[in-house]
Amino acid sequence: MRPPTPQPPRRPSRPGRGRGRASSSASERRKTPTAPRRSPAGQHSTHQRSSEEPDPASRRALVVARRERQRRRSRSRILYGATFVVAIALIVVGLRFWGFHPGFALPLTGDTTATPSPAAAEAAAESHAASPTAAPSSTSSASPTPSASTLPAPRLDAEGFAHSDAVGDGTWTIAPAVPVSRPAAGIVYRYILQVEGGTHVDATAAASIVESTLNDERGWPTAQNTSFEPVADPAAADFTFNIATPPTSDALCSPLDTGGMWSCRNANNVVINSDRWNWGAVPYPDVDSYRTYVTNHEVGHFLGHEHEFCAGAGLKAPLMAQQSHDIAGGCVYNAWPTQDNQPG
Structure with a gap:
């Protein structure tokens, strides 16, 4: 009988790998990602800040910047508004100082009645300044108006100026075209002369005075080689010479402030206050x-001349100086352009 063959020893058995049991081997352990912890309400824990959420300091900086922009815009609006208001005020004051204003001009019509109508005007008005004294000088070639004796007694103010308180009746009388007293010189300007009803001024008598004054050799014919021809047809006239009551003079000169006392040139209208025509002015004798x-x-304003000033005490004032209220600079009165600044 063959002896039994010895069997190799068996290896010890390894722990079984039953289903549902995790391997204890370190090499086979699987690492699983850790889920973020959630709060009881199911939200991410607040200690883990999202990278897309702005920092509170940045948020405050944005709010401050926004408020600063709003303040800048408000300041800019206020500054622009104030600048605009000041600019308008300066323009208005400047226009009023220099006398460039739109105003009323009398239309050149053939009717004997007329009313002021609005029109653009660049006017040169008589204004007034300085000492009320004046020494006598030359005399006028004009003669008194025949109706002067029928004038009502005037009311005198504190400075001695006469006032009628007359109000026009709405009618105008065009004076006849009187003959020219001197041959025409250089450029000829044609004009009509009309007088408002209620002025106590005779149109025919005034026509002779105005024509002889304008064509006098001491006047513009010599100083500017210019002469003047009175006409009866308004369509043929270059300008209108108006003698009007104080309220109508103010309306025709507006927006220049003639104060019920003074005369002016407004566009193609020469406007003479009837109180000054009838009673003159304090600086003149x-x-x-x-x-x-x-x-x-x-x-002279119609011809394009601006205001001038006294050249020195004792001299005759330039014709274009303002002489109706008083005469500045110590000059004496002068009614002729050819005698400007001559010894008084």
Whole structure:
């Protein structure tokens, strides 16, 4: 009998791998990602901040920047508004100072009645300044208006200026075209003369005074080689010479402030206040010489001359100086452009 063959010893058995049991081997352990912890409400824990959520400091900086932009915009609006208001105020004051305003101009019509109508106007008005004294000088070639003796007694103000308180009756009388007293010189300007009802001014008498003044050799014919021809047809006239009551003079000169006392040139209208035509002005010794002055002065504005100033005490004032209220600089009165700044 063969002896039994010895069997190799068996290896010890390994722990069984039963189903549902995890391997204890370190090499076979699987690492599983750790889920973020959640709060009891199922949200991410607040100690884990999202990278997309802005920092509170940045949020505050944005709010501050937004408020600063709003303040800048508010300041800019206030600054622009104030600048605009100041600019408008300066423009208005400047226009009023220099006398460039739109105003009323009398239309050149053939009717004997007329009312002021709005029109753009660049006017040169008589304004007034300085000492009320004046020494006598030359006399006018004009003669008194025949109706002067029928004038009502005027009301005198504290400075000695006469006022009638007359109000126009709405009618206008166009004066006849009187013959020209001198041969025409250089450029000839044609004009009509019309007088408002209620002024106590005779249109025919005034026409002779104005024509002889404008064509006098001491006046614009010599100073500017210009002469003037009165006409009766408004369509043929270059300008209108108006003698009007104080309220109508103010309306025709508006927006220049003539204060019920003064005369002006407004566009193609020379406007003479009837109180000044009838009673003159304090700086002048008589009515006739003042009529010469105011006629030449306002027509001088029509010719394009601006205001001038006294060249020295004792000299005759330039015709284009303002002489109706007083005469500045110590000059004496002067009604003729050829005698400007001559010894008084």
